[in-house]
Amino acid sequence: MEQTAPSPQLLSIKDLIALLNLSKTTIYDLLKKGKFPKPFIQKNRCTRWKAEDVNKWLTQQEIN
Secondary structure, eight states: OOOOOOOOEEOOOHHHHHTTTTHHHHHHHHHHTTTTTOEOOOTTTTEEEHHHHHHOOOOOOOOO
């Protein structure tokens, strides 16, 4: 049987606000400055971030 790779967990802006305890404005300011992972737009025009990218970003923040 062929196994498929699990699909990445996707986070909405509401998920990010709750997870990071940052405001929507702060997240988008960081994004604009190139200091936050880039999201992607799904077919239905929803903005989502890969949880893996956000977790890597969090790890980098702890190191710095």
